[in-house]
Amino acid sequence: MTSAPAFVSYEFADRKEFCLSVGGQLSRRIMLVPPLFDEMNRMRKMLVDVMQALETLEVGSILPDLPGTNESLVPLEDVTLTDWQKAIEACAQQHEISHIASFRGAALTVANLRQIDHWIFCPVKGATILRTMLRTRVAADKESGGNTSLAGLTAEAESGPIELAGNNLGSALFTELNAAELPDLENQRIVRLESDNKPGDAQISGSALWLRAEPDDDPAMSAAIAQDIANWLDR
Amino acid sequence: MQNEVELTPEAAVRAVMQDILGLSEEQVAEFTAETELFGALPELDSMAVAGLLTELEDRLDIIIEDDEVDGELFETFGNLVAFAEMKVTE
Numbered sequence: 001m002t003s004a005p006a007f008v009s010y011e012f013a014d015r016k017e018f019c020l021s022v023g024g025q026l027s028r029r030i031m032l033v034p035p036l037f038d039e040m041n042r043m044r045k046m047l048v049d050v051m052q053a054l055e056t057l058e059v060g061s062i063l064p065d066l067p068g069t070n071e072s073l074v075p076l077e078d079v080t081l082t083d084w085q086k087a088i089e090a091c092a093q094q095h096e097i098s099h100i101a102s103f104r105g106a107a108l109t110v111a112n113l114r115q116i117d118h119w120i121f122c123p124v125k126g127a128t129i130l131r132t133m134l135r136t137r138v139a140a141d142k143e144s145g146g147n148t149s150l151a152g153l154t155a156e157a158e159s160g161p162i163e164l165a166g167n168n169l170g171s172a173l174f175t176e177l178n179a180a181e182l183p184d185l186e187n188q189r190i191v192r193l194e195s196d197n198k199p200g201d202a203q204i205s206g207s208a209l210w211l212r213a214e215p216d217d218d219p220a221m222s223a224a225i226a227q228d229i230a231n232w233l234d235r
Numbered sequence: 236m237q238n239e240v241e242l243t244p245e246a247a248v249r250a251v252m253q254d255i256l257g258l259s260e261e262q263v264a265e266f267t268a269e270t271e272l273f274g275a276l277p278e279l280d281s282m283a284v285a286g287l288l289t290e291l292e293d294r295l296d297i298i299i300e301d302d303e304v305d306g307e308l309f310e311t312f313g314n315l316v317a318f319a320e321m322k323v324t325e
Contacts, residue, residue: 038282128293135285138301143281149301165282195250197242197294208254211286213278216257 003055005048010064010091013083018071019091022051023060028233030054030119031097032063033088036105036129037167039210040069043103045217046209053226059233064091066109077161077168081126081176084109092116101229104210105129111183118188119232121225122196122208126177133164154178189232191225202228244319247294248312254290255283268313273306284309297322 006024009016023029032047034040051061066084068076088109092100099117102110107123110116134150141148156162157174192200193208206221242250253263256278273279279287288299299322308318 124293128289131292132285132289135288136282139281139285151301165285195254207257208251208290211251211254211283211290212257213255213280213283 005051008062008095010087010094012067012087012090013074015067015074017065017067017087017091019062019064019095020048020051021060021062022048023055023058024062026055026058026060028058029060029062029095029097030099030101030229030233031088031092031095032061033100033102033106033109034063034066034069035103035210036066036069036108037133038165039104039129042212042215043209045215046222047103049217049219049222050225050229053223054229057226057230059226059230062091062095062097064088075168076173077170080170080172081108081180085112089113099233105177107182108177108180111180111185114185116187118183118185119229120188120190122192122210123182123190125182126180130164130174130178133167136165137163191228204228242294244295244323245316247291248316248319251287251290251294252312255279255287266312268311268316270312271310272312272315273309279309291319295319295323297325 003023006021008019008021008024010019032050034047035043047063051063054061065072067074067087068079089112092113100110100113101119101121103121104124105126107120108126110118134153137153138148138150153162157169158171161168161170162174189202190200191202191204192198194203194205204221204224206218206224209216209218249263249266252266253260256276288304291297292299308314
């Protein structure tokens, strides 16, 4: 039996940001940090399924909004990667979180939290996320008769705000993300898909939902993720 | 840590197509060199193509330049596999 998701909040930069919360009464708890930009939308249903599966395994979870995303009232253009890192740190402190599961680009937002145990799903470098968004913009420009290039747009983004695939990115966020390498944390477990041949600590059967044209779910993968997280918390 | 295993370009293209289109392994196994892609598969819009290129770069450790990408590349599955095979030997 799972309970209805609830909204809680955390304070960052004198504002309140939302977190979705499932199983808030449970003593074992974890924070899930969502993927960045469009990948967040495509994977949100999957993440909520993970939260509900975690509750059946007696693990409570919270899923914070990063400032500038989802329900946040801060314009994305004003947000930096450093803000995201500080926001996640503030949320972890305020909700007394000792374990974080981060998905895809979210791994870049937890890089400074060395005292926390990390479970990381299919991590991706900042430059890789930006490259897909730049390509989408080049394709859109081409369709409307324009002619832009990855290199040209990168130079533009480094000197001022840029619209990429429906997101207004400030130059600080773009520059920080473009340089952001994956963290190498002491207490980390990296979990990948079976179709992903890069080094990791475990593989899970499932689909790369971040590639899907429309948001989709994968209940079997969500259940496997929840089980792996619960086993990791118990270890 | 598990060791990195070698992935053939064709297997990588098949795996990425499977993820983009939400197909089963069996369905993607039926793709032949003549299978039509762009235009024939509505899921394969420009955003999906952008994701596909970046994912192939990531999985095959290659860099795909702007001027290498044209309509012909996505006409058929065979074209895409041939391109991936060419890129990994560069």
